[in-house]
Amino acid sequence: MSTAIKIESNNEQLMLEAAEAEFLEKGYSSAKTTAIAKRAGVTHAMLHYYFRTKENLFQKIFEAKVQLLLGSFNQNLNDNLTFELTVKNFIEFHFEFIRKNPKLVSFVYNEIVTNEANRNMLFEKLQPTVAGTFVRIERLLNEAISKGMIKPIKISDLLMNIAAMNIVTFMALPVVLKLLPGQEDYIEDYINERKQSNVQFVLNALRV
Amino acid sequence: MSTAIKIESNNEQLMLEAAEAEFLEKGYSSAKTTAIAKRAGVTHAMLHYYFRTKENLFQKIFEAKVQLLLGSFNQNLNDNLTFELTVKNFIEFHFEFIRKNPKLVSFVYNEIVTNEANRNMLFEKLQPTVAGTFVRIERLLNEAISKGMIKPIKISDLLMNIAAMNIVTFMALPVVLKLLPGQEDYIEDYINERKQSNVQFVLNALRV
DNA sequence: CATCGAATTAACAATGTTGTTAAACAAAAA
DNA sequence: TTTTTGTTTAACAACATTGTTAATTCGATG
Numbered sequence: 517m518s519t520a521i522k523i524e525s526n527n528e529q530l531m532l533e534a535a536e537a538e539f540l541e542k543g544y545s546s547a548k549t550t551a552i553a554k555r556a557g558v559t560h561a562m563l564h565y566y567f568r569t570k571e572n573l574f575q576k577i578f579e580a581k582v583q584l585l586l587g588s589f590n591q592n593l594n595d596n597l598t599f600e601l602t603v604k605n606f607i608e609f610h611f612e613f614i615r616k617n618p619k620l621v622s623f624v625y626n627e628i629v630t631n632e633a634n635r636n637m638l639f640e641k642l643q644p645t646v647a648g649t650f651v652r653i654e655r656l657l658n659e660a661i662s663k664g665m666i667k668p669i670k671i672s673d674l675l676m677n678i679a680a681m682n683i684v685t686f687m688a689l690p691v692v693l694k695l696l697p698g699q700e701d702y703i704e705d706y707i708n709e710r711k712q713s714n715v716q717f718v719l720n721a722l723r724v
Numbered sequence: 725m726s727t728a729i730k731i732e733s734n735n736e737q738l739m740l741e742a743a744e745a746e747f748l749e750k751g752y753s754s755a756k757t758t759a760i761a762k763r764a765g766v767t768h769a770m771l772h773y774y775f776r777t778k779e780n781l782f783q784k785i786f787e788a789k790v791q792l793l794l795g796s797f798n799q800n801l802n803d804n805l806t807f808e809l810t811v812k813n814f815i816e817f818h819f820e821f822i823r824k825n826p827k828l829v830s831f832v833y834n835e836i837v838t839n840e841a842n843r844n845m846l847f848e849k850l851q852p853t854v855a856g857t858f859v860r861i862e863r864l865l866n867e868a869i870s871k872g873m874i875k876p877i878k879i880s881d882l883l884m885n886i887a888a889m890n891i892v893t894f895m896a897l898p899v900v901l902k903l904l905p906g907q908e909d910y911i912e913d914y915i916n917e918r919k920q921s922n923v924q925f926v927l928n929a930l931r932v
Numbered sequence: 933c934a935t936c937g938a939a940t941t942a943a944c945a946a947t948g949t950t951g952t953t954a955a956a957c958a959a960a961a962a
Numbered sequence: 963t964t965t966t967t968g969t970t971t972a973a974c975a976a977c978a979t980t981g982t983t984a985a986t987t988c989g990a991t992g
Contacts, residue, residue: 684888
């Protein structure tokens with residue numbers, strides 16, 4: 517859950533947790549330091565004593581969240597599996613990561629779209645992590661294609677489609693909740709069905 | 725482009741256009757009435773004279789944008805086509821709509837997520853429009869499935885996947901722009917390739 | 933032209949938001 | 963106990979943001 521932020525005092529911990537919740541819910545510009553302080557149960561002067569500025573506090577949270585997001589790409593791809601099974605595992609791993617961190621993607625996305633400095637920060641951290649996984653998957657993909665095991669497709673298209681289908685599952689939750697009125701028990705079913713459906717959809721699209 | 729908002733004066737027109745741009749770029753809470761006024765070239769008191777509150781002004785824009793978004797579902801489905809061609813047309817129509825209105829989806833999405841009143845408003849307007857198209861497509865889909873022409877799939881999954889794959893094409897633009905540095909000429913190519921790729925991906929996933 | 937009403941402006945008011953500061957407080961070291 | 967150091971609070975300051983109001987301008991109509 518919580519990432520690599522070192523905590524000295526108890527209040528600092530409380531403020532970081534409150535800031536994380538507030539920033540993830542509302543984004544940088546809509547989050548208010550006063551609201552964060554209230555949420556943490558401290559005076560808002562405390563925030564400034566510990567972090568000086570809203571910007572500083574945000575950077576701590578944002579950096580941790582970027583790390584978390586990038587970490588989700590560090591999957592250990594087992595070379596011994598069939599490509600289909602590799603894809604299945606990849607989709608399910610990604611799906612479960614989004615399920616555990618439902619607000620993460622739209623948070624990071626919004627901040628990199630609205631702030632170029634954040635965008636550049638993401639890209640620096642992205643280079644090593646993704647270059648490794650990306651290249652490995654691309655090699656496996658192209659091997660499978662040249663062996664005639666799956667239909668040709670660009671790795672970027674495949675990854676974008678997988679991410680999109682998984683993410684939309686959770687982005688649509690506010691809508692789904694309205695369409696399944698009252699029966700919040702079915703949400704779990706909806707999510708699990710989407711997971712299977714996504715795997716099958718992609719595998720069907722890839723099969724020759 | 726511009727929707728069914730009646731304009732009395734020239735300044736009102738300018739303010740509405742400025743508000744539309746500002747709200748679409750920043751969302752309700754980050755958009756500032758002073759910025760909208762400056763953008764329209766009028767004093768900010770003018771905004772309040774014409775619209776009284778930021779909320780009023782926003783509602784006008786938001787309602788128009790919801791209408792526009794819903795209108796994109798009013799496709800005339802030709803019953804005489806093969807289901808594959810119907811799907812192809814549907815994907816391409818949706819893709820082109822998103823291309824023409826790249827900020828629309830994330831704008832409407834953000835506002836309905838963060839504000840329950842907006843969510844309810846959307847749902848009221850959604851009932852008739854979508855119920856028609858949705859049911860028609862579902863019927864065509866189930867016919868094609870029962871004839872063994874395509875693999876079984878839930879209509880909601882199919883539509884969500886199509887929407888997700890199309891939308892992610894444009895959501896990813898800030899990232900793609902960084903990865904294709906300098907050569908903004910290739911953006912057009914990237915978009916057109918995505919369009920074809922999405923159609924093929926979905927059709928491959930559906931084919932028996 | 934005079935007048936009426938709508939459009940526009942400048943000034944102000946109220947509240948929200950970020951950030952500072954001096955003083956009070958607490959805990960540990962001398 | 964006194965000192966010292968870091969923590970916490972209350973009060974304030976500066977600016978932003980939304981909204982109001984009274985005065986002014988402008989255009990049409992008598």
